[in-house]
Amino acid sequence: MTGPTVRIAALHPSCTVLGPGRRFVVWVQGCPLNCRDCVSPQWIPARGGRVVPVAELADRIIAEAADGLTLSGGEPFAQADALVRLVETVRRRRDLSVLSYSGYTIEHLRRHGTPDQHRLLDRLDLLIDGPYRPDRHADLLWRGSDNQRIHRLTDRHADLPGAAGPGAGLQFEVGADGSLRWMGVPPVPGFRRRLEQAMGSP
Numbered sequence: 001m002t003g004p005t006v007r008i009a010a011l012h013p014s015c016t017v018l019g020p021g022r023r024f025v026v027w028v029q030g031c032p033l034n035c036r037d038c039v040s041p042q043w044i045p046a047r048g049g050r051v052v053p054v055a056e057l058a059d060r061i062i063a064e065a066a067d068g069l070t071l072s073g074g075e076p077f078a079q080a081d082a083l084v085r086l087v088e089t090v091r092r093r094r095d096l097s098v099l100s101y102s103g104y105t106i107e108h109l110r111r112h113g114t115p116d117q118h119r120l121l122d123r124l125d126l127l128i129d130g131p132y133r134p135d136r137h138a139d140l141l142w143r144g145s146d147n148q149r150i151h152r153l154t155d156r157h158a159d160l161p162g163a164a165g166p167g168a169g170l171q172f173e174v175g176a177d178g179s180l181r182w183m184g185v186p187p188v189p190g191f192r193r194r195l196e197q198a199m200g201s202p
């Protein structure tokens with residue numbers, strides 16, 4: 001494998017519940033924050049997922065012609081250098097909106113972030129910061145708890161609905177093998193566990 005790579009947990013080419021419009025979503029693998037109540041604990045380990053070339057992923061994002069790119073995880077800022085390269089490669093061909101989630105607050109990233117983390121912050125239109133906290137659960141636009149904030153870092157989404165607007169809901173899909181997949185922020189604490197129990201998963 002030549003050139004820069006990024007370790008990813010999952011991709012979706014057309015998500016309407018994690019940012020404005022129809023978005024290509026990249027969930028990265030690995031999160032150093034390791035929160036006890038993480039909604040995606042399988043994506044915390046720094047190993048696992050799969051490693052893909054940035055150029056290949058950029059080609060795929062361009063081909064899907066979505067309105068924007070959402071970076072989630074896992075912790076996008078743990079792979080800041082690779083994601084800066086991804087955003088720059090995509091934007092050389094299409095000026096896509098870019099939103100990233102982060103478990104770090106914007107204040108932490110600005111004061112204590114690495115140069116690569118500052119470069120990623122500089123390339124975002126929107127940042128949603130802070131980890132999901134079930135003890136502060138709330139039905140908010142693209143966020144599951146009220147410690148999380150939407151930061152408009154450019155004028156691209158000046159017409160966004162108010163940050164206090166209601167949640168965007170969930171997106172469900174049934175795979176060819178009958179498997180059920182969902183995207184979005186959990187509507188209630190423990191949602192993943194409850195859904196898996198309801199479906200009889202181990």
Ligand code: SF4
Binds near residue numbers: 038104130131
């Ligand atoms: S910051 Fe987010 S992804 Fe990382 S462990 Fe905490 S809840 Fe999970």
